[in-house]
Amino acid sequence: MKVLTIALNTFKEAIRDRILYLILFISIFFIVFSKVLSMMTVGDELKVIKDVGLASISLFGVFMAILIGTNLVYKEIDKRTIYTLLSKPIHRYEFLLGKFLGLNITLLVMIIIMSIVFFGLILLHNSKFEAKFLIAILLIYIELAIITAISILFSSFTTPILSSVFTFSLFLIGHFSKNFKFFIMKTKAPIGKLLIKILYYILPNLEKFNIKTEVVHNLPIKSDFVIYSLVYGIFYALAILFLSALIFHKRDFI
Amino acid sequence: MNALEIRELYKSFKTGFIPRKKEILKGISLSVKKGNIYGYLGPNGAGKTTTIKTILGLIFPDKGEIKIFGKNHLDIKAKQKIGFLPENPYFYDYLTAYEFLNFYARLSNSNRKDNSKKINDLLNLVGLSAHSNLQLRKFSRGMLQRIGIAQALISDPELVILDEPLSGLDPIGRKEIRDVILRLRNEGKTIFFSSHILQDIEMICDQVGIIINGKIISEGRLEDLISEEILYTEVTVSGVAEKELRNFGETVISKGGKILLKIYKQEKIDDIIAFIVSKKGKIHSLIPRTYTLEDIFLGAVKRK
Ligand SMILES: Nc1ncnc2c1ncn2[C@@H]1O[C@H](COP(=O)(O)OP(=O)(O)OP(=O)(O)O)[C@@H](O)[C@H]1O
Ligand SMILES: [Mg+2]
Numbered sequence: 093m094k095v096l097t098i099a100l101n102t103f104k105e106a107i108r109d110r111i112l113y114l115i116l117f118i119s120i121f122f123i124v125f126s127k128v129l130s131m132m133t134v135g136d137e138l139k140v141i142k143d144v145g146l147a148s149i150s151l152f153g154v155f156m157a158i159l160i161g162t163n164l165v166y167k168e169i170d171k172r173t174i175y176t177l178l179s180k181p182i183h184r185y186e187f188l189l190g191k192f193l194g195l196n197i198t199l200l201v202m203i204i205i206m207s208i209v210f211f212g213l214i215l216l217h218n219s220k221f222e223a224k225f226l227i228a229i230l231l232i233y234i235e236l237a238i239i240t241a242i243s244i245l246f247s248s249f250t251t252p253i254l255s256s257v258f259t260f261s262l263f264l265i266g267h268f269s270k271n272f273k274f275f276i277m278k279t280k281a282p283i284g285k286l287l288i289k290i291l292y293y294i295l296p297n298l299e300k301f302n303i304k305t306e307v308v309h310n311l312p313i314k315s316d317f318v319i320y321s322l323v324y325g326i327f328y329a330l331a332i333l334f335l336s337a338l339i340f341h342k343r344d345f346i
Numbered sequence: 347m348n349a350l351e352i353r354e355l356y357k358s359f360k361t362g363f364i365p366r367k368k369e370i371l372k373g374i375s376l377s378v379k380k381g382n383i384y385g386y387l388g389p390n391g392a393g394k395t396t397t398i399k400t401i402l403g404l405i406f407p408d409k410g411e412i413k414i415f416g417k418n419h420l421d422i423k424a425k426q427k428i429g430f431l432p433e434n435p436y437f438y439d440y441l442t443a444y445e446f447l448n449f450y451a452r453l454s455n456s457n458r459k460d461n462s463k464k465i466n467d468l469l470n471l472v473g474l475s476a477h478s479n480l481q482l483r484k485f486s487r488g489m490l491q492r493i494g495i496a497q498a499l500i501s502d503p504e505l506v507i508l509d510e511p512l513s514g515l516d517p518i519g520r521k522e523i524r525d526v527i528l529r530l531r532n533e534g535k536t537i538f539f540s541s542h543i544l545q546d547i548e549m550i551c552d553q554v555g556i557i558i559n560g561k562i563i564s565e566g567r568l569e570d571l572i573s574e575e576i577l578y579t580e581v582t583v584s585g586v587a588e589k590e591l592r593n594f595g596e597t598v599i600s601k602g603g604k605i606l607l608k609i610y611k612q613e614k615i616d617d618i619i620a621f622i623v624s625k626k627g628k629i630h631s632l633i634p635r636t637y638t639l640e641d642i643f644l645g646a647v648k649r650k
């Protein structure tokens with residue numbers, strides 16, 4: 093109950109951020125712009141719309157997640173609103189959970205708005221609604237939840253700018269972590285091999301949430317892959333949150 | 347059982363690029379009796395806020411023990427009994443006064459049903475009923491202080507901890523908040539508040555603790571700390587020459603024909619009155635000064 097109260101307040105605060113709307117506006121611009129792009133290309137126009145649309149939702153969603161994730165926890169500490177909050181009978185982890193939930197509600201609303209524009213465009217193009225796009229967007233949303241958790245982790249001990257840089261770096265690395273397998277094969281020294289292996293398992297494997305190519309090009313999507321990705325994503329986000337709570341639990345609010 | 351009991355509290359901060367330990371609290375012990383108003387007095391930087399943050403569990407002590415109604419201060423059940431106003435409070439400025447109190451009411455577990463009545467009562471108590479739908483960003487400094495106090499009282503706490511509740515208020519505001527504090531005591535609540543203003547503490551406190559440089563240098567019931575004993579008497583006279591008064595006491599100032607004297611010996615008072623009357627001079631005022639909190643305070647600060 094208290095977690096939900098904090099979540100709703102976080103949502104209220106998040107949707108006041110003008111930069112969030114700027115990002116939303118740009119993302120919608122790109123989604124709509126894909127229509128113009130599609131008219132200039134030869135070949136399947138619909139594919140361009142789908143491709144650019146999904147990529148926009150994913151990329152600008154990440155920007156939003158990093159923006160609000162790194163700002164809203166930090167702000168609470170920086171502006172010292174956390175003093176009165178934590179003096180109430182709540183646990184510190186409840187505060188973090190509430191923040192996380194509130195940020196995810198915000199992102200959900202943003203994703204829904206972007207998706208409506210995206211689907212609207214597809215329908216305008218005389219194409220029918222396909223459920224597999226919903227699955228692709230759901231996976232994007234789970235990825236955003238991970239990004240949010242990582243932003244919260246960083247902002248529980250550093251400034252928004254540094255947290256943004258760290259989180260965005262992890263986002264990039266997370267999409268290349270497949271290539272780690274290649275590095276593991278190439279590395280000769282056993283210690284090096286082990287280190288890279290550990291990194292591979294610790295770092296988020298964000299390609300698990302990317303089925304854009306499959307969806308756009310009508311390739312088959314395995315349902316167990318989707319389920320595995322969902323479970324992996326939820327547990328990864330929870331693990332990161334748990335880590336943040338550990339850091340939060342013992343820190344001084346000065 | 348004491349409402350608040352602090353034993354041997356130590357806290358240091360690491361500061362600087364190359365971290366150096368700086369001791370802020372050096373073994374604070376104090377106890378606040380249930381139903382009392384406790385004034386926590388100390389100069390700027392003495393460690394009042396640090397003590398209070400430790401009580402609230404916002405920072406963790408290096409050593410020491412804090413009990414709230416016999417329970418460990420980090421216990422949720424202990425926190426349920428506390429209301430807290432931070433120093434220079436910052437709040438969510440996008441909320442209205444009503445929404446703000448409603449948010450904290452929900453976090454404090456209080457019964458949903460009578461939240462609305464409770465909020466309106468509190469807004470009334472701190473004199474903000476007319477602004478219940480105003481966003482906090484439009485509040486003045488003193489209004490924020492008031493809404494902060496309302497926030498501290500939202501859960502009907504048994505122990506109210508206020509960090510400088512009277513700062514930023516005009517004289518009328520100070521009086522109103524002092525009255526609120528007195529009223530809370532009459533309802534059986536315990537109040538712990540910090541201040542560096544002696545008059546506020548002298549006016550309403552039952553118990554006083556003086557902290558200087560991280561140590562409690564004096565603690566007890568107000569009437570035990572300050573005595574009724576007259577230290578000296580200040581007399582203002584005119585119509586006589588300054589040098590004629592040398593025998594009675596020391597001259598503090600002499601301006602515009604008026605002379606202010608400090609007289610230490612009680613028997614000299616009658617003498618000076620007789621003398622002035624005989625010289626056809628005038629006595630403007632005669633004020634006996636007792637031992638006040640200020641004397642304890644200034645004496646202690648000087649000794650440091
Ligand atoms: N986070 C911190 N890091 C280092 N030093 C600190 C920190 N917080 C407080 N201090 C130091 O601790 C001392 C006590 O500070 P505190 O805020 O408790 O004083 P105070 O008694 O509340 O003073 P005031 O009347 O000005 O509010 C000060 O010297 C301050 O510089
Ligand atoms: Mg202070």
